[in-house]
Amino acid sequence: MSLEDEHERFDRKIEAMGVRIKDADTVKVRDDVFDEVTLMALYKLVHKKLITVIGGPISTGKEANVFYGERDGQGIAIKIYRIQTANFKAMTEYMAGDRRFSSVRGTRKGLIFAWTKKEFSNLARAHDAGIPVPEPLAFDRNILLMTFLGEDEVPYPQLRNAEVEDYGAVYRQILGYVERLYREARLIHADLSEYNILYHEKPYLIDMGQAVTPDHPRAPVFLIRDIKNLNRYFSRYCDVPDEQEIIRTIVGTGHREP
Ligand SMILES: Nc1ncnc2c1ncn2[C@@H]1O[C@H](COP(=O)(O)OP(=O)(O)OP(=O)(O)O)[C@@H](O)[C@H]1O
Numbered sequence: 550m551s552l553e554d555e556h557e558r559f560d561r562k563i564e565a566m567g568v569r570i571k572d573a574d575t576v577k578v579r580d581d582v583f584d585e586v587t588l589m590a591l592y593k594l595v596h597k598k599l600i601t602v603i604g605g606p607i608s609t610g611k612e613a614n615v616f617y618g619e620r621d622g623q624g625i626a627i628k629i630y631r632i633q634t635a636n637f638k639a640m641t642e643y644m645a646g647d648r649r650f651s652s653v654r655g656t657r658k659g660l661i662f663a664w665t666k667k668e669f670s671n672l673a674r675a676h677d678a679g680i681p682v683p684e685p686l687a688f689d690r691n692i693l694l695m696t697f698l699g700e701d702e703v704p705y706p707q708l709r710n711a712e713v714e715d716y717g718a719v720y721r722q723i724l725g726y727v728e729r730l731y732r733e734a735r736l737i738h739a740d741l742s743e744y745n746i747l748y749h750e751k752p753y754l755i756d757m758g759q760a761v762t763p764d765h766p767r768a769p770v771f772l773i774r775d776i777k778n779l780n781r782y783f784s785r786y787c788d789v790p791d792e793q794e795i796i797r798t799i800v801g802t803g804h805r806e807p
Contacts, residue, residue, distance in 0.1 A: 624697030
């Protein structure tokens, strides 16, 4: 059976379960992402009624593709990690030092499934700590479902493209998130930048697969890199304190202003 027939068969199966395939133009992306494993995972999520609409692609990245979807009329983001092209080596390093996942070994597929679970767990910890992130809803194999941050199927803009009135206030808000992430969720984002922050009325942190616990051997390096990235971006728009001073405040060895 050709790939196209395979997809058609899959679409029919999915549609028979009551799921609308919204955007026929996604075939190219589908050829790329929807390998057998992904189709099975998607099928399972549809079967469990966790997905009721599969929409078009929002983002086609190196590590993952993100699709718009719906569950009972509510927007969801369907993030599908690529099994073939994901950066296996980098992922292994992030996993090895994180006690929660240090026992994960083996195949590329296994690692990517664990990575998907890791992003789910990181988002859950951040969400439980009250930090604005997408709420994780479910995961299966290499697919993560989370609430959609956007309106009318259009995601909120990344911070770098957003219209921001008061950069100083947004900067402080984000530093507040980083601190809460560290102190309450016990996580360091580890890839924070104007790309992984969406903005609509307030900032939202996204893309947390790589986030690690503070006991990771490289945690201090990741934390300072995150702060440097923020300072590099925001220093164009507002005053930013010295990185070390910020780190001291976050990890709790500094003095706070009253
Ligand atoms: N929950 C969400 N709601 C709305 N849009 C989202 C959501 N999650 C991701 N996106 C969109 O998809 C893009 C890519 O998401 P994310 O950064 O998580 O994936 P990624 O593959 O790691 O990206 P990249 O490889 O470009 O770093 C985001 O910039 C955003 O536009």
